[in-house]
Amino acid sequence: MINFLTFSENLPSNQEISKSQFFSPFIILIQAILSQNKLKLHKQLNKQMQLLRRVYQFGSTKHRFASDITSTNRQKMNLFQAINNALDIELGANPKALLFGEDVKFGGVFRCSQGLNEKYGTDRVFNTPLCEQGIGAFGIGLASVGYTAIAEIQFGDYIFPAFDQIVNEAAKFRYRSGNQFNCGSLTIRSTWGAVGHGALYHSQSPEAYFAHTPGLKVVVPRDPIQAKGLLLASIRDKNPVIFFEPKALYRNAEDEVPLDDYELELSKAEVVQQGKHITLIGYGTSIRVLKEASKLAEKDGVSCEIIDLQTIYPYDGQTLVDSVKKTGRCIITHEAPQTCGMGAELSAFIQEKCFLHLEAPIKRVAGYDTPFPLVHEPIYLPDKFKIYEAIKQSVNY
Known part of the structure; x- marks a missing residue:
């Protein structure tokens, strides 16, 4: 608790006081509140880490990429x-x-x-x-x-x-x-x-x-x-x-x-292609499709940065944020249905962290909200043309 008796004793008794004297007690009060809030936050973070360590065990691997x-x-x-x-x-x-x-x-x-x-x-x-x-x-x-x-x-x-x-x-x-x-x-x-x-x-x-x-x-x-x-x-x-x-x-x-025994780091996204105009995010088979779409965009003078998420969860948010802050635009793709897919989570996360850096709305190119089809599989799946169209819409927004 803040000791208000101590605070009141710091008030000057003269009627004539300088601005610094007048504000000094308030500064002390604010510092005390901030100090207590910092302590509370520190305790909360410690509790969160203790809780997290009951969910995951942390470690490191030999190679990042x-x-x-x-x-x-x-x-x-x-x-x-x-x-x-x-x-x-x-x-x-x-x-x-x-x-x-x-x-x-x-x-x-x-x-x-x-x-x-x-x-x-x-x-x-x-x-x-x-x-x-x-x-x-x-x-x-x-x-x-x-x-x-x-x-x-x-x-x-x-x-x-x-x-x-x-x-x-x-x-x-x-x-x-x-x-x-x-x-x-x-x-x-x-x-x-x-x-x-x-x-x-x-x-x-x-x-x-x-x-x-x-x-x-x-x-x-x-x-x-x-x-x-x-x-x-x-x-x-x-x-x-x-x-x-x-x-x-x-x-x-x-x-x-x-042929050697090697490991790659989990929960670390990889920038597989550097770019400056738009960030393309995917994983698995979609990385090939993103590369094909980026070649189409290159002909229009659009430089695409491609990120492979690799670990879907817990994902590497920092790499995504760093890229989108640089490019100002973002497209996320996956084969799964769009609604409540990984694209929705990543889009929300990036928007929260990069809102003031965005030049266009984040776009998702995903499977349709239907069961996976047989005859219509080529129509259902995200392909290079769908992603290329999304790139054009984002760049021209």
């Missing part, structure tokens, strides 16, 4: 081969690592676990019943007693039977025990996004459902180098991670992937 890797020992791989290589490295280095899921033993429907059962045996790489809830629960149990559990949900569309286990059990395990116990060594891999013929049950992008859940991390890679480094970082992170793999890129994305 793929460009930081200097290794010359590389091999050409597509996305599924890079993921297979990451799983092979972890199983070889960590005797407590277990890989399991539907059809995982024979290599999985996308061949990501090909050859691993033969190499490490059925005790460590094995099939499970067709029960996503059971896969999730089994992974939580393994992780809680010290194993590194790498669970596979065959399609992201079928992750919903495991929703309760992931959201109410895995994500809250550390928090509800006051940070005494955790299942942080759980990683759930699942396919994600459009594939060209998947229709409504094999094409969904469910990342926004899980990005609303404190205690989880949600990651989507864009290429083979990134996929390997982010997957190894996810497996070794001390928090449960959902790792969504863009199935359209399994065989279409190729790169010279380092």
